[in-house]
Amino acid sequence: MDASVIVIGAGPAGLMLAGELRLAGVDVIVLDRLGERSGQSRAIGFTIRTMEVFDQRGLLPRFRDLQTSHAGHFGGLPLDLGLLGSAHGAARNVPQNATEEVLEGWARQLGADIRRGRECTGFVEDGAGVTVTLRDGGALRCRYLVGCDGGQSTVRRVGGFDFPGTSATxxxxxxxxxxxxxxxxxxxxxxxxxxxxxxxxxxxxxxxxxxxxxxxxxxxxxxxxxxxxxxxxxxxxxxxxxxxxxxxxxxxxDAARQVTEYRRGRVLLAGDAAHVHLPAGGQGMNTGIQDSVNLGWKLAAVVRGRAPESLLDSYHTERHEVGRALLANTRAQGALLLGGDEAAPLRDVLGELIGGEEAQRLLAARVSGLDITYDVGRGRHPLLGSRMPHLGLAHAGRETAGGELLRTGRGVLLDLTGNRVLRRRARPWADRVDIVTATPRASDAEGALSGTTALLLRPDGHVAWAAPGTDDDLRTALGRWFGPSR
CATH class of the missing domain: 3.30.70.2450 (Alpha-Beta Plaits)
Structure with a gap:
């Protein structure tokens, strides 16, 4: 094998995936057909969820003079993103080439092998891996291949992925x-x-x-x-x-298409290779980055033999639904933005509805990526499957934000009551899950964490288990998301 994973495409999704894989200790080669970064800047900012993800990996300081705002829109109708209660606003006016420069620097620093001027023309999958052919006549072999090569994806085409949807009008x-x-x-x-x-x-x-x-x-x-x-x-x-x-x-x-499966055997798709749509609200690049954060730790766990290959199925299950919702909301925004006089009554009615806080909050969460809740198991805890809220914690003698606990890209068991029995049960997973005892600040103990004694966080920041209120016990949840115990 030339690498455990080969990623095709050195855009934001491909570079984010490379960094996530290297953070987990997996060797990765990124191939891009261009000899250098294009300098183009289709996307010019980050949604709130991407801001949270970058914060979890300690990347925000790398973006110089980052300006944020709580002003958003849905199809041109104004939204107040401040209603969502995140510690972050949406970033505006960050050119995509600047995003790529930061992500490439991070991935290279972690040891990713990024090769420009190497174009993938095809591949052949067998039972043990994937052989990638290059335009210059060379070939590379890997265990898994990920196409992050955009809307005209070669990996999607060669892999025979179905790509249904609506054509451009x-x-x-x-x-x-x-x-x-x-x-x-x-x-x-x-x-x-x-x-x-x-x-x-x-x-x-x-x-x-x-x-x-x-x-x-x-x-x-x-x-x-x-x-x-x-x-x-x-x-x-x-x-x-x-x-x-x-x-x-x-x-x-305004074409809107999505592949029917994000994974076929040893070949996976992320970003625009998996979904294309009208770029309303700049959600495309952000969704692609979040695809990669969802996939990276799962693919790394499988490659390193810590989790069964079936864990990769959850990548399709979780992110395909996110992509479906993305296409729905961008098509709706397209009707508002491009519909002309015939769409005026729709804009008027929706404008009245957005005047109410509940509708405003719903649409703001949708375009910000904060409405995503994964099916991680049965239970009644309100945080189960959702992203970790912004938390203030006292840990190891100092104040810290909850996102800082995820800097290493590992899972986190957050013990909020000093429960030794709970920590002992998690110890067999200590090679892949950090066990942290912390005290929440008073406002969180009475608010987002009211009644909560412990949380199990996945590396992507989503809550995989919570106590009390989750039907599965801790060991079952650890085994589901992090593989068999040591």
Missing amino acids: TELFLADIRGLELEPRTAGAQTATGMAMVARLPGGVHRIIVGERGTPPRTRTGPPEFTEVADVWKRVAGSDISTAEPVWVSAFS
Whole structure:
């Protein structure tokens, strides 16, 4: 084997997966067809859940001058993300190339082998592994192959994954430009002929997104010319941007597709390789990063022989449902953003509903990634299967945030009452689960942790077991998520 795992694609999902695998001690090679990072920046920020994930891995300080906000939107209708009670806001104006630079630096620091200018053209799976063929005639062999190679995924195509959904009905343009000062326009900025949006990025760059109503999608072999984008902008927004300097230009559509299975044997998919959709609210990159965080620790446990291969089935079960919900909410937002006058009554009605706190909270959680609850076992505990809430803890003589306990990428048994019997039961899993005794701050003891005596956290930060209120005993939960005892 050249590596236990080969990842195709050095975008955010592939780099995050590489870091997660290395954090767990698994050797990984990342292959990317480009000789260097593209410098493109389709996504320009992080949802609240991605902020939490980055915090759990200690990555947030690597993003310089990170600016956050509690202002969000659903199809252009404003949302108050502060209602969700997270310690983080959503990050705005972080170019995707900056995200890739941080994640690549982290993955390389952990020992990931990232090889650029190496394009995967195919692969053959057998009972013992996968042989990957390269355009230069070379070949590499691994135990597991993961396709993080985007919406036009070679791994998905060669692997024969079904990719059903809806085809594109319209085309939109995205461009980063400099040399002009433009007033910001929100995602809900409708005109008589389409939709036009402006956001300021660092370095005097403006991001514009424009779509002309009724424009059918075109088959393209490369990015559009900036003159085409400027012409559409003038017709839709009514101003001339033709004198601006384009940093990069792209076209995208409202196609919505998702693979029927995220895993076929030794081949898995993550990120845009598994799901494509209208990039409403910038959820695509964030969901891909979270796919990788869900997959990384599971794949590492299987590769290292600590868990049965069946653990990988939970990756499909959990993340396919997340992807399905993602396509549903982005299609709904597309109807609001691109629907024109016929969608005005829908926008009016939904705008009234969002005025209520319950509806506001529901939609804010949906676009922020905070509404995800996995089926981890039976029980009545309100935190079971959800992500760990922001906690303040007294541990080892100092105050700490709960997310800091997950920096190593291991599981955590959080004993909140000094229960020696509980800690003794978990000791046979101590090679993969940290056993921590801590005292919650008063507000958490009375709030999110009211009545809770212990939590078992998975490496992705989701609660796998809680006491009291979970039907399974601790050993059953440890065995399910972390494999047989030592």
